[in-house]
Amino acid sequence: MQSSSASSSYTTHYQLRLMAVKDLAESTINDNTIAFFSKSWCPYCKAAKALFKEKYPDTQIKIVELDETEGGDDLQSYLADKTGQRSVPNVFINKKHVGGNDKIQALQKQGELIKLINPKA
Numbered sequence: 001m002q003s004s005s006a007s008s009s010y011t012t013h014y015q016l017r018l019m020a021v022k023d024l025a026e027s028t029i030n031d032n033t034i035a036f037f038s039k040s041w042c043p044y045c046k047a048a049k050a051l052f053k054e055k056y057p058d059t060q061i062k063i064v065e066l067d068e069t070e071g072g073d074d075l076q077s078y079l080a081d082k083t084g085q086r087s088v089p090n091v092f093i094n095k096k097h098v099g100g101n102d103k104i105q106a107l108q109k110q111g112e113l114i115k116l117i118n119p120k121a
């Protein structure tokens with residue numbers, strides 16, 4: 001809570017942390033074909049990981065285990081604000097937010113997942 005109405009020109013540790021979280025999330029999304037935000041114990045994450053491994057073994061994927069990453073809770077909150085989705089897995093393909101395991105499995109069944117992974121095919 002600020003004690004005066006004038007806004008401070010100082011950048012707080014809290015603001016710096018949020019900036020770092022945003023940078024990490026956005027660079028993960030922008031620099032990888034599949035950006036897969038996960039938790040190591042999550043069964044839905046395991047199911048979606050298995051699908052990508054089985055069906056798209058040659059597609060580059062970056063998996064971030066939020067429960068094993070410093071600031072993982074903040075990352076999860078950032079993703080929730082950005083996408084409206086708080087649950088994991090939270091998957092982006094070619095920078096586009098796709099969703100969780102249910103969505104990934106459904107897109108695969110419909111033959112639509114390949115189009116997101118390889119739009120030129």
Ligand SMILES: N[C@@H](CCC(=O)N[C@@H](CS)C(=O)NCC(=O)O)C(=O)O
Pocket residue numbers: 039041042043044045086087088089099100101102103
């Ligand atoms: N319908 C979702 C279910 C995902 C889900 O329930 N994930 C759990 C972990 S297994 C979750 O995110 N819980 C909240 C949390 O861990 O913060 C999907 O298909 O991805």
